[in-house]
Each structure stands twice: as structure tokens, then as C-alpha cells.
Amino acid sequence: MTSELLIGISELSTNDPEHGGLLGRLADAAVVIDDDAIAWVGRAVDAPAADRRSDLGGRAVLPGWVDSHTHLIFAGDRSEEFEYRMAGHAYQAGGIRTTVRATTDASDEQLRASLAERRAVARSNGTTWMEVKTGYGLDVTQEARLARLAAEVTPDVTFLGAHVVPPDSDADDYVALVTGEMLDAVRPYARWIDVFCERGAFGPEHSRAVLEAGRAAGLGLRVHGNQLGEGDGVRLAVELGAASVDHCNHLTARDIEALGSSSTVATLLPACDLSTREPFPPARELIEAGATIALASNGNPGTSNTTSMAFCVATAVLQMRLTIEEAVWAATAGGARALRRNEGVSPIGAIMPGYRADLHVIDAPSVSHFAYRPGMDLTFGVWEAGARVR
Numbered sequence: 067m068t069s070e071l072l073i074g075i076s077e078l079s080t081n082d083p084e085h086g087g088l089l090g091r092l093a094d095a096a097v098v099i100d101d102d103a104i105a106w107v108g109r110a111v112d113a114p115a116a117d118r119r120s121d122l123g124g125r126a127v128l129p130g131w132v133d134s135h136t137h138l139i140f141a142g143d144r145s146e147e148f149e150y151r152m153a154g155h156a157y158q159a160g161g162i163r164t165t166v167r168a169t170t171d172a173s174d175e176q177l178r179a180s181l182a183e184r185r186a187v188a189r190s191n192g193t194t195w196m197e198v199k200t201g202y203g204l205d206v207t208q209e210a211r212l213a214r215l216a217a218e219v220t221p222d223v224t225f226l227g228a229h230v231v232p233p234d235s236d237a238d239d240y241v242a243l244v245t246g247e248m249l250d251a252v253r254p255y256a257r258w259i260d261v262f263c264e265r266g267a268f269g270p271e272h273s274r275a276v277l278e279a280g281r282a283a284g285l286g287l288r289v290h291g292n293q294l295g296e297g298d299g300v301r302l303a304v305e306l307g308a309a310s311v312d313h314c315n316h317l318t319a320r321d322i323e324a325l326g327s328s329s330t331v332a333t334l335l336p337a338c339d340l341s342t343r344e345p346f347p348p349a350r351e352l353i354e355a356g357a358t359i360a361l362a363s364n365g366n367p368g369t370s371n372t373t374s375m376a377f378c379v380a381t382a383v384l385q386m387r388l389t390i391e392e393a394v395w396a397a398t399a400g401g402a403r404a405l406r407r408n409e410g411v412s413p414i415g416a417i418m419p420g421y422r423a424d425l426h427v428i429d430a431p432s433v434s435h436f437a438y439r440p441g442m443d444l445t446f447g448v449w450e451a452g453a454r455v456r
């Protein structure tokens with residue numbers, strides 16, 4: 067076992083409430099890493115010895131970002147659709163089919179290389195854990211292929227065969243395929259199942275059928291809900307005990323109340339909201355109702371072509387009125403909760419003894435700089451499972 071002592075930390079955001087506030091921030095702190103795990107956290111003056119010592123020069127350290135919602139296995143470009151939308155047209159779920167065509171035409175090698183590149187860029191910006199969804203295949207062979215390739219970069223693969231009904235298919239027939247043969251083919255590679263429960267995608271009965279089939283196959287549940295209008299996504303996610311319901315732009319008072327008293331995490335996607343010009347979710351009301359919030363990038367070629375969690379945090383603070391502490395917590399501990407990885411073996415999302423050693427060192431004295439200096443590349447160093455990767 068090798069140990070490393072990190073000193074010269076002006077502000078350490080531990081996410082451990084024992085240290086006070088939501089982020090459990092410690093000044094003049096130190097951390098000891100043993101192999102891939104955090105072994106010790108405290109004031110620098112009390113730090114134990116270790117095999118190696120790295121001085122971070124008075125920088126702030128926080129947990130690596132946990133990006134709990136991405137669609138990063140895809141090919142092609144939809145900048146024309148984006149430009150059209152920025153000229154005043156609404157986002158249409160049907161644009162997904164454009165990416166399905168390009169992805170189906172790409173080889174395994176092309177998809178593997180582009181996913182690895184996107185993962186590497188995210189890592190160099192501080193993302194140390196990432197979920198990846200299928201959903202640009204929409205037939206048995208393609209969805210299984212996307213899940214297999216995604217499983218090469220993350221254990222959090224989500225089966226999103228129910229992304230949109232493919233052209234010339236009947237919705238009932240397609241849901242039967244998703245819940246039958248397609249689920250069987252994807253199951254060995256996936257941990258989660260997801261459905262786009264929205265007008266123009268899947269209605270409540272079809273969404274329920276998809277989620278119940280996934281649950282029967284042993285998958286955890288996630289839902290894309292209430293993105294483009296009020297609907298049944300949140301209600302269904304809470305009723306079925308989904309780990310998260312994502313988007314949440316259009317919520318009724320009843321949806322907010324339901325999320326406030328459930329363990330289903332409300333995952334908010336601020337970069338997507340900007341790129342689709344949807345109204346922001348009622349983040350403050352959700353927090354005040356007691357809901358757990360996660361922030362994620364929703365990296366995908368249609369609605370959110372970014373993996374920058376720092377951008378999401380800045381937007382959540384500046385536009386959605388989250389506090390700095392709420393936003394940073396939501397993009398780290400919140401993401402870990404949305405993926406149910408905040409406890410058990412090698413938990414993530416906090417800098418506490420026993421947690422995986424995923425650390426993000428920024429060229430700033432405090433995490434407040436993510437919103438105070440929006441758009442700046444603050445990342446100075448990244449440790450993933452105890453190894454320095456930037």
C-alpha cells in the first residue's frame with residue numbers, strides 16, 4: 067500500500083456535515099490517500115506522515131464531479147438543428163432520430179474512440195465518475211452494442227431503449243421489443259433502465275411498462291420527466307421508487323411535494339435548459355420542500371453538447387438561485403445519491419475516510435470561484451481512485 071499526503075489546501079470541501087455547513091468546509095486542511103481510498107482528513111497541523119507528500123500551494127480541493135446523466139455514446143453533429151432552435155424554434159424530441167442514423171453508421175472503433183475522448187475531456191475538467199445512457203440505437207443489436215461499449219468506461223450504464231419510438235414503428239410493438247428482446251440483450255451490460263416520459267416520446271402507460279420490466283430484470287430505475295411540459299414522469303418515478311427523475315422543468319405543486327418526501331433525487335440539467343431555452347426548474351422550491359437535488363451535464367448532441375460540470379454549477383447558482391454550497395453539493399454528493407453510490411463499498415461524492423479518493427483541485431482559494439469566475443478553467447489537478455490523472 068502506498069500513501070500520499072496532500073497539504074497546502076486553503077479550503078477542503080469534504081461534504082461531511084460534521085465539519086459544518088452543507089459542504090463541511092475545512093480551512094488549512096490536509097488529506098491522506100491510501101491506494102485508491104481516502105484514509106485521513108483534517109487540519110494540516112494534525113496530519114500524519116505518509117510515503118509521499120504533495121503541496122497544493124494554497125488551492126481549494128473538493129470531491130470530483132459525479133456526472134449522473136450523460137448520453138455520450140453517439141456519432142454525428144446536430145449543430146444545424148441547434149442553430150435553427152436558436153433562431154426561435156422549439157426543441158423537438160424527434161431530433162434524436164438524426165443521431166440514431168449517424169450512430170448506427172459508425173463502427174465500434176469510432177464510437178469507442180469518441181466516447182473515450184469525451185470521457186477524457188470530462189476527466190480533465192474534474193469529472194471522476196460518469197453515468198452513460200444508450201438510446202441512440204433503438205434496435206436490439208444497436209442498443210446492445212452501445213451498452214457494451216459504454217460499459218467499457220463506466221459501471222453505471224443506463225438502458226434507454228425507450229428514448230423515442232423509431233420511425234415507421236408502432237409504439238405498442240416497440241415497447242414490447244424494449245421490454246422483451248432488447249432488455250434481454252442489454253441486461254448484461256446495464257445497471258439502470260430509463261424512459262423518456264414526455265409528450266412526443268412515451269406516455270405514462272408505456273413508461274410504466276418499461277420501468278416495471280426493467281425492475282423485474284434487476285435494473286434500477288431512472289426517468290426523463292417533465293422536461294417539455296407538465297406530465298407523469300415525476301409522479302411515476304416517485305411511485306416506482308426510481309433513483310432519480312431528471313429534467314423537472316415543469317412541475318406542479320404536487321410534483322414538488324412528492325419529490326420533497328421521497329428518496330427519488332431530482333436531477334437538474336442547467337446546460338440543457340439553456341440550450342433548449344426551457345424555463346429553469348423550480349430549484350429553490352424543490353430544496354425548500356426537502357427534495358434531494360443533483361446537477362448533471364446531460365452531455366448529448368441534441369440538447370446539451372457539453373460535459374462541463376463547472377458550467378452547470380455556475381448556471382445553477384447564477385440563474386437557478388442555488389447557493390454555492392447547494393450547487394457544489396448537488397454536482398458531487400447529489401450525483402452520488404442519484405446513482406446510489408454514496409454508501410456501500412468504495413462510496414463516492416465526499417472526501418471522508420473510506421470514500422474513493424476522487425479529488426478535484428482548483429486554481430482558486432474557494433469553491434465560490436466556480437460562480438464568481440464563470441467560464442474560467444479552474445481545474446488544476448484531478449485524482450481519480452487515488453491516482454493523479456491531470
Ligand SMILES: N=CN[C@@H](CCC(=O)O)C(=O)O
Pocket residue numbers: 137159161162165262290293338364366367368369370
Ligand atoms: N430528453 C431526452 N433525451 C435527451 C436529448 C437527446 C437528444 O435530443 O438527442 C435529453 O435528456 O435532453
Ligand SMILES: [Zn+2]
Pocket residue numbers: 135136137290364
Ligand atoms: Zn437525458
